[in-house]
Amino acid sequence: MTKKKILVLTGGGDCPGLNAVIRAIVKAADYNGSYEVYGSIEAFNGLLSKPIDIVKLTPAKVGGIHVKGGTIIKTTNKGNPLSYAHQQKNGEIIYKDVSAQLIRTIKKEKFEAVINIGGDGSQAISKALYDQGLNIIGVPKTIDNDLHATDVTFGFNTAVQIASEAFDKLVTTASSHNRVMILEVMGRDAGWIALHTSISGGAEICLIPEIPFKLENVIKDINKRYNKGKGFVNIVIAEGAKMDGQKIGKSEKGDANIKLGGVGNHLRYALEENGCEPDVRVAVLGHIQRGGTPIAYDRILATAFGVKAFELVNKKQYGKMVRLKDNKISSCSLKQAISKYKQVSRSHYLIKTARQTGISFGD
Numbered sequence: 341m342t343k344k345k346i347l348v349l350t351g352g353g354d355c356p357g358l359n360a361v362i363r364a365i366v367k368a369a370d371y372n373g374s375y376e377v378y379g380s381i382e383a384f385n386g387l388l389s390k391p392i393d394i395v396k397l398t399p400a401k402v403g404g405i406h407v408k409g410g411t412i413i414k415t416t417n418k419g420n421p422l423s424y425a426h427q428q429k430n431g432e433i434i435y436k437d438v439s440a441q442l443i444r445t446i447k448k449e450k451f452e453a454v455i456n457i458g459g460d461g462s463q464a465i466s467k468a469l470y471d472q473g474l475n476i477i478g479v480p481k482t483i484d485n486d487l488h489a490t491d492v493t494f495g496f497n498t499a500v501q502i503a504s505e506a507f508d509k510l511v512t513t514a515s516s517h518n519r520v521m522i523l524e525v526m527g528r529d530a531g532w533i534a535l536h537t538s539i540s541g542g543a544e545i546c547l548i549p550e551i552p553f554k555l556e557n558v559i560k561d562i563n564k565r566y567n568k569g570k571g572f573v574n575i576v577i578a579e580g581a582k583m584d585g586q587k588i589g590k591s592e593k594g595d596a597n598i599k600l601g602g603v604g605n606h607l608r609y610a611l612e613e614n615g616c617e618p619d620v621r622v623a624v625l626g627h628i629q630r631g632g633t634p635i636a637y638d639r640i641l642a643t644a645f646g647v648k649a650f651e652l653v654n655k656k657q658y659g660k661m662v663r664l665k666d667n668k669i670s671s672c673s674l675k676q677a678i679s680k681y682k683q684v685s686r687s688h689y690l691i692k693t694a695r696q697t698g699i700s701f702g703d
């Protein structure tokens with residue numbers, strides 16, 4: 341019997357749990373018996389390269405990968421088929437929509453369906469390809485936890501665990517030196533990682549994009565604590581936090597999002613120049629938050645997402661994204677999946693939890 345072919349790809353920034361999804365899809369397809377699974381290397385680039393770069397994913401090939409970070413089929417945030425970079429003979433880069441060519445290749449290779457594991461940008465691409473007739477399913481991933489349609493994304497809790505462990509280490513050095521220690525974490529325009537880390541670690545100050553902060557308030561908070569005789573302060577700052585309304589980042593050609601990073605040092609120098617007496621030091625956690633083995637929760641969630649994605653393919657329920665909603669694995673339309681960005685609201689129970697346990701937001 342000829343088996344039906346499923347194509348899997350991972351797009352956007354990597355995130356702990358991607359391999360667990362890939363393994364679950366392959367295992368569920370094998371358990372069903374009527375399908376075989378392939379992976380496109382480096383998201384859609386594998387399909388768009390000549391010759392195409394695709395690997396067969398057998399149960400043997402994915403054995404044990406759920407405990408590994410990264411993605412065995414690689415990823416990129418520079419391979420959007422709707423705006424694909426082409427280098428001209430004169431070196432100039434122009435961007436073209438190659439989605440029709442991409443869909444032709446997928447059909448020519450006789451893939452029944454595509455499963456696209458990615459964040460909001462990747463799911464916007466899934467939606468556009470679905471609208472052009474491609475049988476596609478989305479699986480949400482991101483350490484940022486900023487996808488509205490799902491209660492949580494795998495990778496997020498691993499990132500929080502990594503950030504919390506880093507925070508705990510900074511507390512002992514801050515307290516030994518009576519210093520102000522700033523930990524800069526990722527999250528793009530959402531403060532979920534910073535908020536969770538601040539509560540988990542017991543920060544004095546938590547600075548997130550959703551609550552713009554004033555430098556003078558942060559200085560007041562630091563002084564208040566030093567005046568009480570407590571000689572150290574631990575601050576968690578999200579990379580997208582806005583100091584006095586300003587976001588710190590850099591735009592790069594061909595990249596959908598501005599590159600964030602640097603706000604921790606920006607805050608340090610502003611504190612030093614504006615009369616903050618204690619010594620200030622900064623640790624930028626960066627991509628460490630995305631690396632290494634996923635924690636058990638993320639392995640389980642990613643595995644459940646993979647199995648659900650296969651089920652949707654088997655039932656031909658295309659144009660959907662799997663999700664965790666009200667503690668149940670379900671799905672929603674890709675349209676709904678990308679309709680809203682999930683930021684921390686000021687009325688979220690964790691903001692209240694933080695404030696009432698003495699954490700300041702500098703507002």
Ligand code: F6P
Nearest residue numbers: 353417482483484526527528600
């Ligand atoms: O979206 C995940 C994320 O890690 C963000 O938190 C961060 O701003 C961005 O990706 C970094 O992207 P890159 O890996 O391209 O530097």
